[in-house]
Amino acid sequence: MGFSDLRRTRSATNKFTKERIYVRTLMLSDLEACVALEEAAFISSERCPRETFSYRLKVCPELCFGIFTIRRSKEYLLGHVIATKTLSSSVTESSMAVATSRNSPHNPAGPTIALHSLAIQPAHQGRYLGSTLLQEYIQRMSVGGCVQRIALIARDRLVGFYERFGFRCNGVSPVKFGGGEWMDLVREI
Ligand SMILES: CC(C)(COP(=O)(O)OP(=O)(O)OC[C@H]1O[C@@H](n2cnc3c(N)ncnc32)[C@H](O)[C@@H]1OP(=O)(O)O)[C@@H](O)C(=O)NCCC(=O)NCCS
Numbered sequence: 001m002g003f004s005d006l007r008r009t010r011s012a013t014n015k016f017t018k019e020r021i022y023v024r025t026l027m028l029s030d031l032e033a034c035v036a037l038e039e040a041a042f043i044s045s046e047r048c049p050r051e052t053f054s055y056r057l058k059v060c061p062e063l064c065f066g067i068f069t070i071r072r073s074k075e076y077l078l079g080h081v082i083a084t085k086t087l088s089s090s091v092t093e094s095s096m097a098v099a100t101s102r103n104s105p106h107n108p109a110g111p112t113i114a115l116h117s118l119a120i121q122p123a124h125q126g127r128y129l130g131s132t133l134l135q136e137y138i139q140r141m142s143v144g145g146c147v148q149r150i151a152l153i154a155r156d157r158l159v160g161f162y163e164r165f166g167f168r169c170n171g172v173s174p175v176k177f178g179g180g181e182w183m184d185l186v187r188e189i
Contacts, residue, residue: 033077041119045178079120085110111148153182
């Protein structure tokens, strides 16, 4: 779904359809907005810590995108996608690890994008912003031939959402994070 489709969607409100919506890569200056969005969208056990956001926005901003609108002449972050690269073909504990002085989980040579966070502001969920951002992300990451696949883990209830975008579910992920079971999803590019 593209932006013109977003404006046409029946789920969007009239007020919303008049807003300008756009996607751009994130920068370190977006850190506070990303941390606030993560807090709003995820329960505490599933949130990415601030230092990890900071690390990812510093080392691989080209893999991190936000969907924005303008309010009172200021940008407002409606949603984000945060990712790193890994040599593994799926999301692993090590690709999700907190960076330290001796361990940098992002591997620029990795052919797999490990998508760690897709989040939309709760007040704006269900308006196809998540679909728009993910579609746009896949399109942008498909250009250039450097990426072979996008991998992520998701709760079982979201498997259908990701399958719409070409992700294949490979069953339960071995990743233990935040309690409970995660499904392993991969989309080949
Ligand atoms: C999951 C999320 C990113 C989806 O974004 P969104 O903008 O709300 O979703 P969309 O409006 O694009 O939804 C598209 C479709 O997916 C479905 N869907 C969206 N969220 C869903 C959910 N949590 N469970 C089941 N289905 C869902 C919608 O019902 C819709 O289906 P329809 O076309 O049949 O109506 C967003 O709800 C969110 O940020 N949730 C909290 C954080 C989270 O769980 N992120 C995913 C981590 S893996």
